[in-house]
Amino acid sequence: MGEGLKGKVALVTGSARGLGEAIARALAAAGANVVVSDVRDDLGEAVAGSIVAAGGSATYRHLDVTSAADWTDTVAACDQLGGSQVLVNNAFTMTMGGIEDETVAGWNRTLEVIVTGAFLGMHHCVPLMRAAGEGAIVSIGSMHGGAVAGSGRVAYQAAKGALSALTRAVAVDYGKEGIRANIILPGPIDTPVVAELDFVEQQKAFAATLPLGRQADPAEIAAVAAFLASPQASFITGAAITADGGFTAE
Numbered sequence: 001m002g003e004g005l006k007g008k009v010a011l012v013t014g015s016a017r018g019l020g021e022a023i024a025r026a027l028a029a030a031g032a033n034v035v036v037s038d039v040r041d042d043l044g045e046a047v048a049g050s051i052v053a054a055g056g057s058a059t060y061r062h063l064d065v066t067s068a069a070d071w072t073d074t075v076a077a078c079d080q081l082g083g084s085q086v087l088v089n090n091a092f093t094m095t096m097g098g099i100e101d102e103t104v105a106g107w108n109r110t111l112e113v114i115v116t117g118a119f120l121g122m123h124h125c126v127p128l129m130r131a132a133g134e135g136a137i138v139s140i141g142s143m144h145g146g147a148v149a150g151s152g153r154v155a156y157q158a159a160k161g162a163l164s165a166l167t168r169a170v171a172v173d174y175g176k177e178g179i180r181a182n183i184i185l186p187g188p189i190d191t192p193v194v195a196e197l198d199f200v201e202q203q204k205a206f207a208a209t210l211p212l213g214r215q216a217d218p219a220e221i222a223a224v225a226a227f228l229a230s231p232q233a234s235f236i237t238g239a240a241i242t243a244d245g246g247f248t249a250e
């Protein structure tokens, strides 16, 4: 990716660990000034610190993506840094449950973080992008919630489906203002949340059935995000890019 993002400010939500952390590192490696943001402040500070220690540019902001006030503060901080030319909608939480098991509270929380969080991010960052005449939005979807569904996680899939539609809608509305918006539909990724959901063995067994026969390393998905954020992807907008180890090819 070289220095393709030099001079750009890149805000990554939920980037204290897992895929978001890998995306923050990839964008910094491409030259961006990265705003690492999360609700896990200690981890987030450590990620920003290690990017700086490695010679990159990064700062950490506490940003609960469901808080309009946090968004106002964070986007003002981005503005001070020179804008917000890249926004990555990565933060998420999820409940595991089918249609009969899912609770209203679990449903609402999953949609609030994934969908409302991304809405607020775009709502606050698009004005800065318009002012700059450029912007790249990358949303992190899922292979589930794209064209195919998996079993037993209805809120997550509904949220990721809505995130795909939301990302496309923004692509259509703002393309002529130099703003691109794309979504990545990843397959299984080896991140900390998998153990928290007590899903490690199931995810490994599922990954073994993929054409590539394994989970993704977070860096493999982060490379796709860095590409979509970069000028190399200048004619790609409104796209859903699968990075699923071949799952949807079968």
Ligand SMILES: NC(=O)c1ccc[n+]([C@@H]2O[C@H](COP(=O)([O-])OP(=O)(O)OC[C@H]3O[C@@H](n4cnc5c(N)ncnc54)[C@H](O)[C@@H]3O)[C@@H](O)[C@H]2O)c1
Binding pocket: 013, 014, 015, 016, 017, 018, 019, 020, 037, 038, 039, 040, 063, 064, 065, 066, 089, 090, 091, 092, 093, 113, 140, 141, 142, 143, 186, 187, 188, 189, 190, 191, 192, 193, 194
């Ligand atoms: N791990 C997988 O197998 C997999 C597969 C497909 C897609 N994804 C997607 O990858 C993205 C990252 O997931 P991950 O696997 O790295 O999980 P993760 O739990 O390790 O990381 C998610 C991050 O989001 C943060 N977060 C949660 N609620 C937040 C809020 N309200 N405001 C701000 N930050 C918040 C968490 O603190 C955490 O740091 C998600 O969008 C997820 O849907 C993951």
